[in-house]
Amino acid sequence: MPLAILLLEGGQAAQDNLRDTLKATGLKPRHGQLLMRLSQGGATSQQDLLEELDLDPSVLVGLLNDLEAEGLVERVRDPADRRRHIVALSDKGAKAMQELQGQIADVEARLFAGISPDVRDVLRRALHSVCTGHRAAKDNHCG
Amino acid sequence: MPLAILLLEGGQAAQDNLRDTLKATGLKPRHGQLLMRLSQGGATSQQDLLEELDLDPSVLVGLLNDLEAEGLVERVRDPADRRRHIVALSDKGAKAMQELQGQIADVEARLFAGISPDVRDVLRRALHSVCTGHRAAKDNHCG
DNA sequence: TATTGTTATACTCTATAACTATA
DNA sequence: TATAGTTATAGAGTATAACAATA
Numbered sequence: 526m527p528l529a530i531l532l533l534e535g536g537q538a539a540q541d542n543l544r545d546t547l548k549a550t551g552l553k554p555r556h557g558q559l560l561m562r563l564s565q566g567g568a569t570s571q572q573d574l575l576e577e578l579d580l581d582p583s584v585l586v587g588l589l590n591d592l593e594a595e596g597l598v599e600r601v602r603d604p605a606d607r608r609r610h611i612v613a614l615s616d617k618g619a620k621a622m623q624e625l626q627g628q629i630a631d632v633e634a635r636l637f638a639g640i641s642p643d644v645r646d647v648l649r650r651a652l653h654s655v656c657t658g659h660r661a662a663k664d665n666h667c668g
Numbered sequence: 669m670p671l672a673i674l675l676l677e678g679g680q681a682a683q684d685n686l687r688d689t690l691k692a693t694g695l696k697p698r699h700g701q702l703l704m705r706l707s708q709g710g711a712t713s714q715q716d717l718l719e720e721l722d723l724d725p726s727v728l729v730g731l732l733n734d735l736e737a738e739g740l741v742e743r744v745r746d747p748a749d750r751r752r753h754i755v756a757l758s759d760k761g762a763k764a765m766q767e768l769q770g771q772i773a774d775v776e777a778r779l780f781a782g783i784s785p786d787v788r789d790v791l792r793r794a795l796h797s798v799c800t801g802h803r804a805a806k807d808n809h810c811g
Numbered sequence: 812t813a814t815t816g817t818t819a820t821a822c823t824c825t826a827t828a829a830c831t832a833t834a
Numbered sequence: 835t836a837t838a839g840t841t842a843t844a845g846a847g848t849a850t851a852a853c854a855a856t857a
Contacts, residue, residue, distance in 0.1 A: 570838080585839095590840095603838095
């Protein structure tokens with residue numbers, strides 16, 4: 526089976542697993558993905574998030590609305606350019622991240638059971654390369 | 669970034685890439701995935717395909733309708749159990765597979781550019797393990 | 812009564828385009 | 835005039851439930 530198809534299927538497995546695990550919290554995989562980015566990358570404009578996460582702007586707005594309604598995220602106008610929103614985790618969001626990271630670790634344990642730490646490391650680097658390359662290719666086409 | 673999230677994003681990249689590449693043929697990633705299974709696994713009942721591909725029955729029916737309308741796939745009643753459909757590639761479908769495999773190889777080349785054959789092999793085994801494990805876990809819950 | 816496959820339908824997710832406000 | 839973000843809406847994708855045919 527071609528690697529591209531296997532990756533498609535693996536991604537589906539990850540999505541299913543995340544959906545099940547996060548269901549109790551009311552969050553969906555994309556919320557988790559977005560919170561992770563905010564937790565790791567710090568505060569950024571929505572424009573930057575769009576590039577990093579490769580989403581449609583309207584989708585990002587919806588996700589942020591959900592998270593803001595839960596009080597996990599805050600949007601403040603950038604004083605330097607009042608068109609921009611600076612998006613950041615709230616204190617409540619930072620706390621929620623601890624639980625979230627635990628749940629995502631559970632997903633990882635389930636998903637990659639039977640795969641050694643060494644291989645997981647290789648996997649991590651390879652997937653990072655795939656995602657980076659994909660973003661770069663898209664930027665070349667559209668930007 | 670957690671491996672589960674990276675896999676989610678990698679799967680998205682694979683899906684995007686497949687969608688773009690297959691657009692000209694009128695096929696979508698799931699059509700390609702299904703054709704690949706049929707090409708490798710030979711003829712099977714729809715029930716078997718459901719287990720392998722982890723889809724909703726109604727989705728599979730739609731995909732098969734599309735492929736049958738294009739003449740790429742044939743459904744025949746199983747004489748041993750007339751409730752079942754045996755699904756198989758047609759001659760036209762087998763020919764189309766050659767082109768499809770080439771296109772999927774192109775996707776793979778783009779997606780995994782900069783990743784060595786050795787690492788690709790590790791990746792292949794790891795993803796296979798992930799998918800197999802995921803299917804097994806689901807069967808335990810629901811079956 | 813259970814199973815295979817199908818249909819009809821509702822639900823969710825995503826993409827498109829038009830809009831507001833700032834620059 | 836262009837950009838950041840938003841909204842409204844249409845379209846694609848997915849899941850649910852009722853159904854016909856066969857076992």
